[in-house]
Amino acid sequence: xxxQVADTGYSAERRGLSTKHREWVxxxxxxxxxxxxxxxxxxxxxxxxxIIGFFEVDxxxxxxxxxxxxxxxxxxxxxxxxxxRVTALYAVMLVPLLYVCGLGLALLVQKTTRFNAVMRSxxxxxxxxxxxxxxxxxxxxxxxxxxVLSRLLSALxxxxxxxLGNPSFAxxxxxxxxxxxxxxxxxxxxxGGLQDIPAQYYEAAEIDGAGPVQRFxxxxxxxxxxxxxFVLMVSMVAAVAGAQAFDIIYVMTKGGPANATxxxxxxxxxxxxxxGAFGYAAAMASILVITLMLLTAVLFFFTxxxxxxxx
Amino acid sequence: xxxxxxxxESRSAPGLNRRNVLIGGAALAAGGIxxxxxxxxxxxxxxxxxxxxxxxxxxGGQVAPQVEWFEKTIAxxxxxxEQKIExxxxxxxxxxxxxxxxxxxxxxxGPDIFIISPGDFLRxxxxxxxxxxxxxxxxxxxxxxxxSVIANRMVDGKIYGxxxxxxxxxxxxxxxxxEEAGLNENDVPKTWxxxxxxxxxxxxxxxxGVLFETTPGYYQNFTWYPFLWQGGGEFQGxxxxxxxxxxxxxxALKFWQDAINSGVAPRQVLGNGANDATANLGSGxxxxxxxxxxxxxxxxxxxxxxxxxxxxxxxxxxxxYVTVGGGWAFVANAKGRNPDVAAEFCAWALASMDQGxxxxxxxxxxKAKSDMPPRNSALEAGSDAFNKGVMGIFSxxxxxxxxxxxxxxxxxxxxxxxxxxQTQLGGAxxxxxxxxxxxxxxxxLASYSGAPIL
Numbered sequence: 001x002x003x004q005v006a007d008t009g010y011s012a013e014r015r016g017l018s019t020k021h022r023e024w025v026x027x028x029x030x031x032x033x034x035x036x037x038x039x040x041x042x043x044x045x046x047x048x049x050x051i052i053g054f055f056e057v058d059x060x061x062x063x064x065x066x067x068x069x070x071x072x073x074x075x076x077x078x079x080x081x082x083x084x085r086v087t088a089l090y091a092v093m094l095v096p097l098l099y100v101c102g103l104g105l106a107l108l109v110q111k112t113t114r115f116n117a118v119m120r121s122x123x124x125x126x127x128x129x130x131x132x133x134x135x136x137x138x139x140x141x142x143x144x145x146x147x148v149l150s151r152l153l154s155a156l157x158x159x160x161x162x163x164l165g166n167p168s169f170a171x172x173x174x175x176x177x178x179x180x181x182x183x184x185x186x187x188x189x190x191x192g193g194l195q196d197i198p199a200q201y202y203e204a205a206e207i208d209g210a211g212p213v214q215r216f217x218x219x220x221x222x223x224x225x226x227x228x229x230f231v232l233m234v235s236m237v238a239a240v241a242g243a244q245a246f247d248i249i250y251v252m253t254k255g256g257p258a259n260a261t262x263x264x265x266x267x268x269x270x271x272x273x274x275x276g277a278f279g280y281a282a283a284m285a286s287i288l289v290i291t292l293m294l295l296t297a298v299l300f301f302f303t304x305x306x307x308x309x310x311x
Numbered sequence: 312x313x314x315x316x317x318x319x320e321s322r323s324a325p326g327l328n329r330r331n332v333l334i335g336g337a338a339l340a341a342g343g344i345x346x347x348x349x350x351x352x353x354x355x356x357x358x359x360x361x362x363x364x365x366x367x368x369x370x371g372g373q374v375a376p377q378v379e380w381f382e383k384t385i386a387x388x389x390x391x392x393e394q395k396i397e398x399x400x401x402x403x404x405x406x407x408x409x410x411x412x413x414x415x416x417x418x419x420x421g422p423d424i425f426i427i428s429p430g431d432f433l434r435x436x437x438x439x440x441x442x443x444x445x446x447x448x449x450x451x452x453x454x455x456x457x458x459s460v461i462a463n464r465m466v467d468g469k470i471y472g473x474x475x476x477x478x479x480x481x482x483x484x485x486x487x488x489x490e491e492a493g494l495n496e497n498d499v500p501k502t503w504x505x506x507x508x509x510x511x512x513x514x515x516x517x518x519x520g521v522l523f524e525t526t527p528g529y530y531q532n533f534t535w536y537p538f539l540w541q542g543g544g545e546f547q548g549x550x551x552x553x554x555x556x557x558x559x560x561x562x563a564l565k566f567w568q569d570a571i572n573s574g575v576a577p578r579q580v581l582g583n584g585a586n587d588a589t590a591n592l593g594s595g596x597x598x599x600x601x602x603x604x605x606x607x608x609x610x611x612x613x614x615x616x617x618x619x620x621x622x623x624x625x626x627x628x629x630x631x632y633v634t635v636g637g638g639w640a641f642v643a644n645a646k647g648r649n650p651d652v653a654a655e656f657c658a659w660a661l662a663s664m665d666q667g668x669x670x671x672x673x674x675x676x677x678k679a680k681s682d683m684p685p686r687n688s689a690l691e692a693g694s695d696a697f698n699k700g701v702m703g704i705f706s707x708x709x710x711x712x713x714x715x716x717x718x719x720x721x722x723x724x725x726x727x728x729x730x731x732x733q734t735q736l737g738g739a740x741x742x743x744x745x746x747x748x749x750x751x752x753x754x755x756l757a758s759y760s761g762a763p764i765l
Binding site: 142164253 | 414417527577
């Protein structure tokens, strides 16, 4: 028996495991409950969904193997492509805006003062409200003619503009509500990243005569790379998967007007639960997941796996 | 053992170490898993449990008389029958519009009895879950239902759903808004052109002249069909092919588009949608609203200070008056625990010649709701209520032109919905939208093999 083993207070010989192995087993046991949960509630449904995508499912227990027919249908379904375009547009608008606004807010309230503490809470506050409530309140504010926003637009000379009833504006309105809801959350993540940057760097830069813009450009932004990577990846996945968009759109526009806000996740939902086409919906969900995996892989590739500490 | 190891051991609580915690945890988990047989036994016991009746009225619904009607119906049945039934309230947003009903059937645990509208009939019939109710309905009771009301619940001469109500669409107007614009009941429009002209007079910076549904969905299609029919349009011809690419379709699409483009109708509606008269007409958001007979009770109960009137849908040049009548029906699950008893209940509740059954229909249509009855005997028995006030206008002027809500598969609904949305709100050319939709309809109808679309 070595001193190292004896020091743990347990007899390794009795168990036949070294300390390293025991810790290895303990580590996996700690991870096991979460891994089991992920496996049962995410892994298994994902595999089942992939399998169901090869069947025609009528929603009443009848399954018929159709091979790649659901995927072929997708290729010729104009609403699938329309929804894919809307989803891409939503992500392209939302992700950069979230990055800029999240970082901007974090920079504004970075210093620890009482006023900033209040402002931080206020910026984060929308995130703790139910998305359904958020969507209902914004819907009411954007109602034609009598909504607060409509009155404001009218006062500014844009009377008659329907924010949620006009296909040209509806998606922009949905992006704006998503941004309002999410930017406080990303502000917090950026604040964590900013606090990790040593103050000495800024002091040294100031002594060397660097202005605020230079300090931001040459110190803050490069050292925020890991945080930026995280924010871009998470917000992109959320935008494409419709994590928040679904609730907001379901309440505010139901995918209208004229399918202008019909993101892919809403179309998948409609096909499954509205039309009972579970097989087709599963096939579309599989394509969505594969797209997300590809996008994430591309992001990992260009950022070398998100490792920035070797720059 | 080293000194530090001894100290650690002495600090540990007797019998409580990582090993014991893990063993204890495993034992608890095993106990939990061992409990599953009890759950299975519960499932076995559930065979004897009351049949479940899913709907969105009771218990705990929003309108007290409707809750009471359902509760009394079930109590009366349970008092006189061995197999009990219990009500399961499912909020409407989770019912047809949500996932609960769909997922319950997908997992083989659908309710024994439930209610559906014509818009959903084919989905459930083609899914094989609607039980044949014909053997449980007397011939006299069968004849008591108006043909136009029962037809879209029938396939091959058999009845698969018993309607509770008929809900024709009409136009409602605010008397106050009319007076403010110097109009009176003699100015109610009779043609589409007149409707837009009157709406223009009623439009103010705070109010729209007229309101049609703008949210995509089954309900929007339902409200648009009369405008299609009035010009002689159909979405399917007698040859089974699409008939959507017609002048009647184009003019109906254009009419709704003109209402939006001229600024007299909103692109958004308030409340629960254009079926909500309180939130729209009652709040002063619009002066005229396209809504069904149920709006009478909505306005009387929730907006008592808003005097209103009704008039039948205006018609296009050379058109014929027709409106659409919706309404829900009791159905029994053919794959439920006891389909025959479920079917017997549906017939007992709504389709028996017993006085209790007729009174039940009268009470639902006059006390719980403000609807037209699907049965001639109920119309006669409740003639006092059906012939006075606004209900009287419905009985005499509006309801006689009622055509049953079409039953269409979801794919057909979506094609028509997209055509309406693209023209009404997307600014698309009505002719181009009608042609494109017609081509899609033809492609779908060529491969459709379910029950006839009506």
